[in-house]
Amino acid sequence: MSLADPDMVPAPRQIPDRLASPAAKLLKSWESLLLLVAVAVFILNSFASPYFLDAWSLSDATFNFTEKAMIAFAMALLIIAGEIDLSVASIIALCSTAMGVVMQMGGGTGALVFTGLAVGLSCGAFNGLLVTRLGLPSIVVTIGTMSLFRGISYIVLGDGAFRGYPEGFAWFGQGYVFWVITVEMVIFTLLAIVFGVVLHKTNFGRQVYAIGNNSTAALFSGIRVQRVKMILFLLTGLMSGLAAVCLTSRLGSTRPSIASGMELEVVTMVVLGGVSILGGSGSIPGVVIAAILMGLVTFGLGLLNVPGIVMSIFIGLMLIGVIAVPRLFKMARGK
Amino acid sequence: MAEASPEPVLELSGIVKTFPGTRALDGVRLELYPGEVTALIGENGAGKSTIVKCLTGIYQPDEGEIRLDGTALRFPTPQAAAAAGVTAIHQETVLFDDLTVAENIFLGHAPRTRFGLIDKGEMRRKAAAILKGIGAEIDPDVLLKDLGIASKHLVAISRALSIDARVVIMDEPTAALSHKEIEELYELVDELKRQGKAILFISHKFDEIFRISDRYTVFRDGQFVGAGRMAETTEADLVRMMVGRSVEQIYPKRAPRIGGEVLRVAGYSHPTEFEDIGFSLRQGEILGFYGLVGAGRSEFMQALIGLTKPSKGVVKMGDKVLAIRSPAEAIEAGIVYVPEDRGKQGAITQLPIFQNVTLPSLAQTSRNGFLRMAEEFKLARDYTQRLDLRAASLDTPVGALSGGNQQKVVIAKWLATKPKVIILDEPTKGIDIGSKAAVHDFMSELAGEGLSVIMVSSEIPEILGMSDRVIVMREGRIAAELEGDALTPETLVRHAAGISAAEAA
Secondary structure, eight states: OOTTOTTTSSSOOOOOSOSSOHHHHHHTSHHHHHHHHHHHHHHHHHHHOTTTSOHHHHHHHGGGTHHHHHHHHHHHHHHHTTOOOTTHHHHHHHHHHHHHHHHHTTOOHHHHHHHHHHHHHHHHHHHHHHHHTTOOOHHHHHHHHHHHHHHHHHHHHTTOOEEOOOGGGGHHHHOEEETTEEHHHHHHHHHHHHHHHHHHHBHHHHHHHHHHHOHHHHHHTTOOHHHHHHHHHHHHHHHHHHHHHHHHHHHSEEOTTTTTTHHHHHHHHHHHTTOOTTSSOOOHHHHHHHHHHHHHHHHHHHHTTOOHHHHHHHHHHHHHHHHHHHHHHHHHHHO | OOSOOOOOSEEEEEEEEEETTEEEEEEEEEEEOTTOEEEEEOOTTSSHHHHHHHHTTSSOOSEEEEEETTEEEOOSSHHHHHHTTEEEEOTTOOOOTTSBHHHHHHTTSOOBOTTSSBOHHHHHHHHHHHHHHTTOOOOTTSBGGGSOHHHHHHHHHHHHHHTTOSEEEEESTTTTOOHHHHHHHHHHHHHHHHTTOEEEEEOSOHHHHHHHOSEEEEEETTEEEEEEEGGGOOHHHHHHHHHTSOOSOSSOOOOOOOOSEEEEEEEEEOSSSOOOEEEEEETTOEEEEEEOTTSSHHHHHHHHTTSSOOSEEEEEETTEEEOOOSHHHHHHHTEEEEOSOIIIIIOOTTSBHHHHHHGGGHHHHOBTTBOOHHHHHHHHHHHHHHTTOOOSOTTSBGGGSOHHHHHHHHHHHHHTTOOSEEEEESTTTTOOHHHHHHHHHHHHHHHHTTOEEEEEOSOHHHHHHHOSEEEEEETTEEEEEEEGGGOOHHHHHHHHHTOOHHHHO
8 A cells, every 4th residue: 555546646746836936926025115115215315305316426325334234134144043133333343443453553454354354253253152052042142242342442442542544444445446336335245145145045044044933943954053053143243343344444443432323223224124033034135125225215314414313213214114014004905 | 414403503604715825615514503512524634724713703714604593694803703602622722821710711701890890709709600510620719820731621611601602612622631631521511512502523533523423524625525413424434534535444554574773772861851771773664662741752762863962872873883963963874853743843834845845955955055946846846745745836835734734744854865764753643544644654665665763652553553663661761672462552551651560460
């Protein structure tokens, strides 16, 4: 008696691979909605200010999101895997401070970049070890390290600041690769591609989704859950280090308050991009569009001379709005 | 139906409910009569849970009619269903641990004082009266979390009585109960019948169905197949209606071709869970692990695949001593474990079928760490087809499947790793007869192909029907190893319960 017994099974059914084509799914996706909103904001901006539709001012606008987005890509993976890192802005402060120290010791551009990345990576390792080895919840660990890392910067710098970074170092945050294309924009684009490929096209990315949806089943399935999480914390630290290099280079100075509050903007970017804060779903294209959208809104409001406080109110409303609108539609249709 | 019978209390006809890709209910009907128990019978995926959800206002049927006492009505919300007197007692009933028994019984419809406040005294009195009425000795002031599972069921039933339910739906109410508790539940069902309530009883266990039901209704693949009086049918007829074919024997006969030793475990111990476990497993063999719940069988298996650390012991595969520290290493060594808890440990229910199947085999389907979708679909198709999976597409989330089909995905997922040893922990728990037979057939087919199977099971017929050899565990130790004529229900129970042969003799 086997499964192929014709009396038992009506006929060997062929289960189709997919019902809806990937293209049809894409049309109805969160990313498409976001893109629509981004286009609308772009058009609104171009009507609102005569200075908006200019290659150079658009190029300037990208600085509003490129550094945050570098971190947001890694953060997206971390949040999809069900963890979070709230210490990223403080990692920037610590990296920047360390670079300042190296600069004062006479370090050149190479040494500065290396310091920034290495300190970022070490901070990520510290967070990751506490979470994966001791099994502590990442939200608590990184709230702790958020104070810790920035605290060290304050001890080193006090009220002071590091200034006088070497000229070559300015290239990262102020340089242009070609015409209006900034170095940061190129880094952003390359990272978007790399993270997109890693998350959507590799075994590692698949494991990230599996862990975020059900880490127990992922473990039973032979996924080295703690190792994957450790890698994600390291990546987030490294990306914070890279953001610190770019930001420090752009500002040309280090104060202990550098990048303060940026962790929430990064998380906002990730969530706006459609990544579930509970883990398990989201995409890199979504985060890319969210980054551009946030940059456009901030820049548009800036052109209209809207003060920073109002801007943050606007960003907050946008986040709640974009998340609530689909839910409202669903409720209306359910009636 | 020709017999003279009372008018049905509740009558469903032509109910259609579709979900994307599947027609869960396709014009089914169902009648419930006062003072009678109607058993709803069908395989997993036949539409039983869907109709319960339509009846309790959780789903809205796309077509069809619900009539209560002859009047057509709709249940747009669970509250509307409750107000109409339809109540359900689920496998895991929704009650509140931190409220008292009386509060649980009267939540949402508590008696009020003149000032609109909850009349606690009156509530307690009424709760006590209801509990007494069903013969439950439960203090209404006790917090629910301090009660056992059986008592919680009694509270759920009391709640059903308190809202003066006319229709009581019992969805696998005995799944978590002991024998004694099940007997008490039967008495309670009799009491509910005397009170004239119409009862819909859903169960996979035929002895139960024959014990307490007056009528039956059978669904298959979302369609109505038949209904009638229990007295006029037989188990064989019902099974035939359920599966659309006759099942002469549930356990496949096979002539095992047992080869050389594949796995040897010696002196395996854990500080608290198990002690000195040792056995040998041969190629093509099905080795049963029997024991009471808590005997340490699952704990041992999970240590074997590296989920927990044993304190000492040796595992040998052929001549190679294995030091498995994680499930990933177990899979590499060719030992896989299909866990008991499908939803939490087995499947990732939010992810599509094909991604679940390929998750432990990504190294196989990918190239240089990059996914290859075509390979994934191929692997998933190969293995799910062998198990006769029913699904709309391989892109469907596993959570949308019935329990039996979820189990097929989970087993397919592990087989796709091409293991040498497969450990199945309660492989057919909570799945319907059809899926059960498919799993059993498949197990013997696998053993026939030379795979070694370890089957942890608490069901004696399954252990006896499937195993070549059985290890009985009790309190973390091996109590006996049985084979051939020594393998009887009595010896199994005796060793599992710790009644020694000397005592019994």
